[in-house]
Amino acid sequence: RNLCNLEYGNGEYEVWIIDDNSTDNTPQLLAELQQEYQQLNVFRRSPQASGGKSGALNQVLPLIKGDIIAVFDADAQVTPDLLFQVVPLFEKDRVGAVQIRKAIANAPENFWTKGQMAEMLLD
Template sequence: MKISIVTAAYNASQYLPDLIESIVGQTYPPFEHIIIDDGSTDNTPQILEAYAQEHAFVRWWQHENQGQYPTLHQAIQAVSGDVLCIINADDKFASADVFETVANYWKQNPMSQILYGRTLRMDEDGNPLPNLDPHWKPSRWLIRHVSYIQHCSLFVSVPFLHQNALYFDLSLPTTGDWDWIIRLFHTAQHIGYSSHAFGVFRMHANQMSRTGEDTSLQGRKIITQKHHSSFLISSLIRRLLIYRGMFLLGWDILRKKGMSAFIRRMRLWIKKRLSTIRHGS
């Protein structure tokens, strides 16, 4: 089983080493990590070259800035493994046995087209954030209404991907990953789910959905219209999942660390949530 990882990097020097180190430390070795630098102006190319010199599985090159989805599209075309995972340069894998879990699953389920695991969420300082993931087996109806599956926790059969031309819609400025996952799940016949946490999704102020011309709120409206789902229902489910995640994480902090830690974290969440609302997401 050859596992390919794909990343589009733009000015990613702050978090990129965390991602690559989470791959270096895997108990099951990756076949390749294809990273395209999308015209970075920081020292991202120097970081990539240093890792490529040290680790043969790191393949990278640079082109002029084209945007995230065209860059990922190009990287996907270059993949030569059996399964792939697309992970952002500011995310990372949750534990050292993620690839081993994926390889064992496909060994036991060779007809599978998709394997999805849980996603952990954190802020830029590494503090845990409430999860949208309801810990349910994937639901085609639910995924059309709320983007609770992150592609850093999603492994896809490469032949299945190419045979069905399941690539990113390059007309979408944001939320193209949600659109891509919806189409994956509506096409696949053999979908696996693992309660194992595969990816860590990092929330920070410089994410594309916060800084692009199209806000994530507008992007969600576009996706719900495209896939004939209800934006009102989508917003309601998303809010319920956020509150559920806040309750579960808050209860865990209160139980393990006490009231003072709980109050500090609640203040942090409220501050970040107000900032998110101001950015329209």
């Protein structure tokens, strides 16, 4: 929902979720969300699909209509004004890619989240 609720024009952006052959209730949840958000598109990979994340992105890339593509992991949370902050950066002639700062929201919570925070400090 976070990515479908960004403040940008009249919802003039697409959100693609790649379902990498989930075996839980993810397909049903995504179908419900598609009814709620017109900009949400879902691509369900076949059980035979290979290539991991890069393979999934390569399958969806030909379907994307936009000029700017952002890639997020499933647990990403972004501020509602993200597109207003990032899109203008692409107006500069020499800008072809932008990486935004990432952080662990619950870093002090436990051993695993502390480890993730330490890993990101090295990025």
